[in-house]
Amino acid sequence: MAGQRLAHALGALLLVIGSVAVHADQAVRVVTWNVETVGAPGSAQYEATARVLRRIDADLVAITEVSTSADVEHLADLAFDLGYLHSAVAPAGPFGGLRAAVISDFPVILSNAWSSAELSGDVAANDLTRYILEATVAISDDDDPLRVIVAHLKSGGSNTDAFRRAIEAYRIGQLAGDPGIGDDPVLIMGDLNADIGDEPMTPVHFDVAPGGLPTGFMIGLDVQAIMSGGGLINDPFFYLNPHAAILDARQIDGLDATRPTSGRRLDYVLAGPTIVDLGAAAQVYDCADEGLAGSLPLIGTPVDAVVCPNAADHLPVFADLVVPMASTAKDTRMNAAVLPYARAVAHGETATAFASVINSGNVTATGCSIGLPDRIPADFNYQTTNVSNALIGSPNTPVDIPPGATQNFVFGITPTGDLRATEIALVIDCNNTPWAASRAGLNTFILSAAASRPPDLLAIGVTPSGDGAVRLPSHDATGVFVAAAVNIGSAGTVTVSADDGGRGLPVNLVVCETNAGGTWLACDNSLTRAVDAGQTVYYTVVVTGTGSPIAFDPATNRLFLRFVANGATVGATNVAVATL
Numbered sequence: 001m002a003g004q005r006l007a008h009a010l011g012a013l014l015l016v017i018g019s020v021a022v023h024a025d026q027a028v029r030v031v032t033w034n035v036e037t038v039g040a041p042g043s044a045q046y047e048a049t050a051r052v053l054r055r056i057d058a059d060l061v062a063i064t065e066v067s068t069s070a071d072v073e074h075l076a077d078l079a080f081d082l083g084y085l086h087s088a089v090a091p092a093g094p095f096g097g098l099r100a101a102v103i104s105d106f107p108v109i110l111s112n113a114w115s116s117a118e119l120s121g122d123v124a125a126n127d128l129t130r131y132i133l134e135a136t137v138a139i140s141d142d143d144d145p146l147r148v149i150v151a152h153l154k155s156g157g158s159n160t161d162a163f164r165r166a167i168e169a170y171r172i173g174q175l176a177g178d179p180g181i182g183d184d185p186v187l188i189m190g191d192l193n194a195d196i197g198d199e200p201m202t203p204v205h206f207d208v209a210p211g212g213l214p215t216g217f218m219i220g221l222d223v224q225a226i227m228s229g230g231g232l233i234n235d236p237f238f239y240l241n242p243h244a245a246i247l248d249a250r251q252i253d254g255l256d257a258t259r260p261t262s263g264r265r266l267d268y269v270l271a272g273p274t275i276v277d278l279g280a281a282a283q284v285y286d287c288a289d290e291g292l293a294g295s296l297p298l299i300g301t302p303v304d305a306v307v308c309p310n311a312a313d314h315l316p317v318f319a320d321l322v323v324p325m326a327s328t329a330k331d332t333r334m335n336a337a338v339l340p341y342a343r344a345v346a347h348g349e350t351a352t353a354f355a356s357v358i359n360s361g362n363v364t365a366t367g368c369s370i371g372l373p374d375r376i377p378a379d380f381n382y383q384t385t386n387v388s389n390a391l392i393g394s395p396n397t398p399v400d401i402p403p404g405a406t407q408n409f410v411f412g413i414t415p416t417g418d419l420r421a422t423e424i425a426l427v428i429d430c431n432n433t434p435w436a437a438s439r440a441g442l443n444t445f446i447l448s449a450a451a452s453r454p455p456d457l458l459a460i461g462v463t464p465s466g467d468g469a470v471r472l473p474s475h476d477a478t479g480v481f482v483a484a485a486v487n488i489g490s491a492g493t494v495t496v497s498a499d500d501g502g503r504g505l506p507v508n509l510v511v512c513e514t515n516a517g518g519t520w521l522a523c524d525n526s527l528t529r530a531v532d533a534g535q536t537v538y539y540t541v542v543v544t545g546t547g548s549p550i551a552f553d554p555a556t557n558r559l560f561l562r563f564v565a566n567g568a569t570v571g572a573t574n575v576a577v578a579t580l
Contacts, residue, residue: 120222386408
């Protein structure tokens with residue numbers, strides 16, 4: 001019966017994501033970091049930088065503040081020590097020696113350090129503090145390109161500094177939007193020296209240049225035309241947003257600062273629309289957050305809190321992306337759903353869950369399998385099931401999925417070390433299709449693991465409509481979803497709370513515990529109770545709109561009910577939400 005209920009819930013999840021087209025090809029982890037110089041090999045700064053980058057284990061690293069020619073050599077040493085085989089470094093800029101760089105697992109097939117004269121078409125233009133580095137990397141054997149633009153805008157709080165940042169952002173936009181480049185996926189990364197929280201800027205725009213510009217600074221004729229035609233907007237994000245969207249990145253403790261001493265968010269990963277459409281997760285890595293639940297997967301031994309400030313005065317920002325590849329056939333499209341959303345087990349114990357994969361294309365998807373991404377310390381296995389989630393087929397054997405058909409799987413993950421609420425984006429892949437895009441709460445899986453067996457609440461949420469979506473009849477109406485969770489782990493004290501996954505949706509959420517008959521026992525923002533082994537608990541989440549519409553976007557607009565014990569997620573379920 002439990003398998004049938006899970007199968008029904010998986011079907012509801014697939015109903016609400018059926019319109020989400022998937023064209024994902026290559027999973028990529030990137031990081032941007034102002035390293036405040038690399039430092040000489042063997043120095044405390046160099047070794048701290050290396051430890052942090054090993055912990056993040058990105059495929060591509062964008063670096064700002066490579067400071068001298070000697071530091072360029074130190075960067076080459078760092079790349080070698082970390083195993084990166086490819087790199088590109090900009091030369092010293094027109095107004096200072098700081099350089100941008102890229103080190104990469106992917107081959108760099110094209111790179112250029114762009115000047116203002118090249119971007120503006122005005123040979124006399126000299127209005128960039130530092131050259132803008134562009135590196136195109138090949139992310140597949142077919143040389144599918146990813147364009148990476150690395151920039152370090154002018155620092156400082158004066159009007160002159162803001163004026164120079166506005167020009168530099170405009171130049172980045174020129175590069176990102178060059179119609180001669182085509183539609184290759186693009187990332188913009190680096191230290192923008194501006195906090196998105198500072199808006200609106202003062203003055204709003206520049207129609208004349210402020211004083212204090214350095215000797216040799218020449219405003220390009222194109223920028224002069226903008227200034228005389230309405231003004232240069234005093235907001236670097238204004239010129240970047242048409243080309244790429246900021247990936248929301250926060251420290252695990254909730255702060256978004258990338259320069260802790262000032263408390264400001266200055267470093268960003270921005271992704272073009274073809275990447276954003278496939279989903280992305282980003283994080284500000286702070287060594288002091290090690291041990292807190294909710295981090296993207298990290299590699300190796302946790303890093304001491306002092307390591308990050310020993311490395312640099314900025315914190316790195318990293319992101320897990322899916323980049324589309326032009327070489328992959330796009331006549332098949334895969335969607336997927338996973339239930340339950342979260343499990344908690346002891347080391348060496350297997351956490352099982354179910355996945356449904358639907359082929360919404362018009363050709364058979366061949367050789368379809370499920371796997372773990374890199375960096376997860378665990379063993380993995382899977383097997384196909386029928387509509388009631390009874391085992392069929394052979395273990396760890398790929399299968400074909402006809403067009404329009406759904407294939408169910410059961411999978412098991414056996415952790416070999418500690419995991420604290422690690423959200424795993426399963427690799428759902430077929431021979432002739434792109435990967436199914438990862439959507440938090442839809443086809444990701446939260447796993448916690450500890451030395452001793454924790455509580456493990458197998459949770460399922462249900463909405464009144466039966467399709468996995470809370471539909472509020474008006475912008476300030478109230479709706480509900482209900483959940484039941486059975487503790488198949490050890491007895492323990494569990495705190496239950498609801499949230500919107502950090503989306504900032506216009507809703508208020510209240511959690512109410514009920515009995516099996518639906519009678520409400522207690523309500524609050526969060527509830528804590530002891531749960532025995534084998535005990536089933538019941539909850540209702542009351543959802544009240546706060547006056548603004550919520551689009552029906554089930555891939556992103558979701559509500560979560562989480563069960564936490566000893567700081568680790570030991571159960572969770574989620575539903576979509578929208579206003580009518």
